[in-house]
Structure formats: C-alpha cells, structure tokens
Amino acid sequence: MTEKIVRAHTNIALIKYWGKRDEALILPASSSLSLTLDAFYTDTSVTFDNSLQSDTFYLNDRLQNKTATEKVSTFLNLFRKPAGISSPALIKSTNFVPTAAGLASSASGMAALAGAANLACHLQLTQRELSLYARRGSGSATRSIYGGFVEWQMGTCAADSYAVPIDDADWDIGMLVVVVNSRKKEMSSREGMKNTVETSPFYTGWLDSTANDLIEIKKAIRLQDFQKMGEITESNGMKMHGTMLGANPPLSYWEPDSVVAMQLVRQLRQEGISCYFTMDAGPNVKVLCRLTDSEKIKARFAKQFNPEQLIIAKPGEGLKVLTK
Ligand code: 2P0
Numbered sequence: 001m002t003e004k005i006v007r008a009h010t011n012i013a014l015i016k017y018w019g020k021r022d023e024a025l026i027l028p029a030s031s032s033l034s035l036t037l038d039a040f041y042t043d044t045s046v047t048f049d050n051s052l053q054s055d056t057f058y059l060n061d062r063l064q065n066k067t068a069t070e071k072v073s074t075f076l077n078l079f080r081k082p083a084g085i086s087s088p089a090l091i092k093s094t095n096f097v098p099t100a101a102g103l104a105s106s107a108s109g110m111a112a113l114a115g116a117a118n119l120a121c122h123l124q125l126t127q128r129e130l131s132l133y134a135r136r137g138s139g140s141a142t143r144s145i146y147g148g149f150v151e152w153q154m155g156t157c158a159a160d161s162y163a164v165p166i167d168d169a170d171w172d173i174g175m176l177v178v179v180v181n182s183r184k185k186e187m188s189s190r191e192g193m194k195n196t197v198e199t200s201p202f203y204t205g206w207l208d209s210t211a212n213d214l215i216e217i218k219k220a221i222r223l224q225d226f227q228k229m230g231e232i233t234e235s236n237g238m239k240m241h242g243t244m245l246g247a248n249p250p251l252s253y254w255e256p257d258s259v260v261a262m263q264l265v266r267q268l269r270q271e272g273i274s275c276y277f278t279m280d281a282g283p284n285v286k287v288l289c290r291l292t293d294s295e296k297i298k299a300r301f302a303k304q305f306n307p308e309q310l311i312i313a314k315p316g317e318g319l320k321v322l323t324k
Contacts, residue, residue: 003045004323006115008144009316010040010097010108012175012286014233014278015214016240017139017152018206019197026139027161029197030210031154033217034143035169035288038316039177040097042105044112046076046120052088059093075110075137076117083121091116106189110137111144115319130319131162147317149221151214169315171224174291176275176298177311180257180283189281192244192251200246206239230276230288237278253282260304261285268300 017032055073057064064072072091080086093112097105114134118125125133127145134141135152142162143150148169155161197203213236220228244251258279265277265287275289275297289297294312301310 003047004116004119004321005043005045006112006119006319006321007041007043008108008111008115008141008319009036009038009147010042010105011036011140011143011150011316012278013140013143013280014149014229014288015210015217015236016280018240018243019193019203020139021154022158023194025158025161026135027158028139028152028154030207031152031214032143032210033149033151033166033214034140035149035173035175036144036147036316036318037175037177037313039311039313040105040108041316042093042095042097042108042112043322044091044093044109044116046113046116047090048085048087048120049090050087052090054088055091056088057091057093060095072113075113078133078136079114079117079121079123083123085121089120106138107140107144110134110141111319113137114141114145115321119321127318128162128164132159135161145319148315151218165318166218167221172290172292173226173315174289174294175313176287176289176294176301177313178257178261178285178287178301178305179309179311180255180261180285187251187253187281192253192281195249195251196243196247199248200243202243202246206243209239210236226290227274230274233278233288234276237280241279253279255283257305258283258285261287261301264301264304268297273297 011034013032013034015033017028019029021027021029057069057072095105111134114130131142131145142152146165149166150163151166152163213232217232262277265275268275273293275287278286298310
C-alpha cells in the first residue's frame with residue numbers, strides 16, 4: 001500500500017496573532033498575516049488501524065507520551081466524527097523544524113496533521129475547510145495551509161475564522177532565520193498570550209494598532225513596496241513584545257543574542273541594505289529581506305553567529321500530498 005504523506009510548511013507572522021477571544025475554538029482577538037517558508041516543514045501520515053489498542057503517535061521516529069498523543073487524538077476526533085470512524089490511528093510525523101524553538105513547529109505540525117487526517121478520513125475538505133480545521137489544532141496552523149503571504153481573518157464566529165492567500169511572494173522576498181537558541185521554550189505561546197490578554201494594560205492599544213497595521217501591510221504587499229512592508233513588520237513585532245513586557249508577571253522571550261541580531265539588522269539598514277526583523281514567542285530572530293540580498297546578509301551575520309545558526313528561507317508553498 002502506498003503511504004500518503006502530507007507536507008505543510010511553517011509560517012512567520014509579519015502581523016502577529018497574540019491573544020484569543022475564544023480559547024476553546026481558537027478564535028483570535030485580531031487578524032494576522034504571515035509568510036510561509038520553504039525551509040521548515042512537517043511531513044505527516046495518518047493510518048487507521050483496528051489492530052491498535054489506541055492512537056499511536058510517532059514524532060521524528062520516537063513514540064510520544066500520553067500528553068502529546070492525547071493532543072493529537074483530540075484533534076483527530078474532529079475528523080473521525082464527521083467521517084463516522086472510530087478506529088485508532090497510527091500517526092507518523094517528521095518535523096524539519098527545530099521543535100518549540102519559536103519557529104512555529106505547531107503551525108506546520110497541525111496543518112500537516114489536518115491534511116493527513118483529511119486524506120485518511122476521505123473527507124475531501126477544501127483548503128478553506130482545512131484551514132478551519134487546522135485552526136482548532138493551533139492558531140498559527142490556520143495560515144500554513146497556503147503558500148506565500150497569507151491572511152488569517154479573525155472572522156465573526158468559528159465558521160468564518162480561516163486563512164486566505166494574499167500573494168505568492170514571488171517578488172524577491174526572503175528570510176534569514178537566526179537561531180539564537182533551539183531549546184524548548186519555558187512559557188508556551190498559549191500560556192504567554194493568555195497571560196498577556198488578561199493582565200497587560202497595553203493589550204487594548206495593541207488591538208487598535210494591529211488592525212491598522214494589517215490594512216497598511218496589505219497595501220504595501222499589493223504595491224510590492226518592500227520597505228513599507230518591512231517597516232510595518234518590524235514595528236508590529238515590537239508592539240507585540242511590548243504587550244508581553246506589560247503583562248503580570250512580565251514576559252520576555254528575548255536573549256542577549258536576540259538583541260545582537262536586531263542591532264545588526266539596524267546596522268545593515270544604515271549601510272543601505274533593506275532588511276527588517278521580527279520575533280515570535282522565542283529568542284530567534286527572523287530577518288525579512290530581499291532574496292537577492294540574503295547571502296550578503298547571512299555573511300554579515302556569520303561574523304557574529306555560527307553558520308548552523310543561520311538559515312536562509314524562501315517563500316514556501318501550501319499544503320501538499322507526497323506519495324512514498
Ligand atoms: C503568530 N505566534 O502569529 C504568533 C506570533 C507566536 C507569536 O501564533 O495557542 O502556537 O496554538 O493558537 O499558534 C504561536 O502561537 O498558539 C503564534 P495556539 P500558536 O505566529
């Protein structure tokens with residue numbers, strides 16, 4: 001039997017998702033916009049097998065514990081129910097992303113799982129429906145169904161909070177990922193954003209401001225105005241981190257080398273190289289740049305970071321099925 005594997009790439013938000021209005025349904029407090037990257041992805045297969053006692057989940061060839069398996073099972077139940085399937089499943093996933101390093105492995109992971117579950121259950125879901133399903137696994141996964149620039153529309157309810165493709169990003173766009181630290185983070189995004197929504201006095205200001213950033217960045221993308229897009233990206237990311245600093249207890253994912261990387265980006269701009277940084281719920285720094293400048297920028301970073309910490313990514317594609 002041929003095994004069908006679904007590949008989903010991760011995405012990096014230029015306009016961030018940080019906070020939910022409904023935790024159970026994973027409805028965001030604001031819309032967001034991301035760039036899907038080719039360099040980081042997850043391959044997943046789901047096979048229903050009545051000879052299994054219960055769902056069995058392998059990540060990177062390692063059998064996962066009860067907690068990790070339960071998370072996958074709960075998600076799979078969303079697919080089993082409409083398909084009328086009750087069999088246990090064998091789930092095999094390979095992450096080509098440093099897991100939990102703030103490189104959004106949950107985005108590619110849950111998007112790939114949604115795609116693989118759809119195939120195993122023969123549900124024939126559309127991409128839009130897959131985006132709705134992926135959202136229930138992890139907010140950022142909503143966007144990983146599509147390639148290029150993608151908007152996750154906050155919507156009005158569970159039925160219309162999905163992602164839409166905005167632009168294929170095929171106009172000299174790249175990203176240098178600076179892996180400051182690939183250890184698992186201490187505070188998950190889920191807890192971090194919850195704490196921020198509940199306690200940060202800056203949170204309402206964030207909501208007002210990010211709505212406008214989204215309008216402006218979509219204009220910049222339409223006009224292929226790289227500088228404008230970069231300026232909005234850098235500012236939006238910093239504002240998100242500002243909301244965390246205002247939380248109680250305060251939250252910061254930055255490490256000293258994160259600041260070193262940000263300063264180098266500013267330095268490069270002074271030298272006339274157009275590039276902008278953004279950071280997520282981890283210490284790594286992502287540098288939005290022209291793909292044609294990416295090697296030059298990487299060479300400058302290589303003076304302060306090890307080569308294995310520097311990964312150039314191109315815009316990636318949406319969900320796809322591979323056959324082994
Ligand atoms: C984003 N992040 O827009 C933001 C920016 C991190 C910082 O989406 O609780 O793993 O599963 O919906 O999607 C990371 O949060 O959180 C994230 P859940 P998720 O990419």
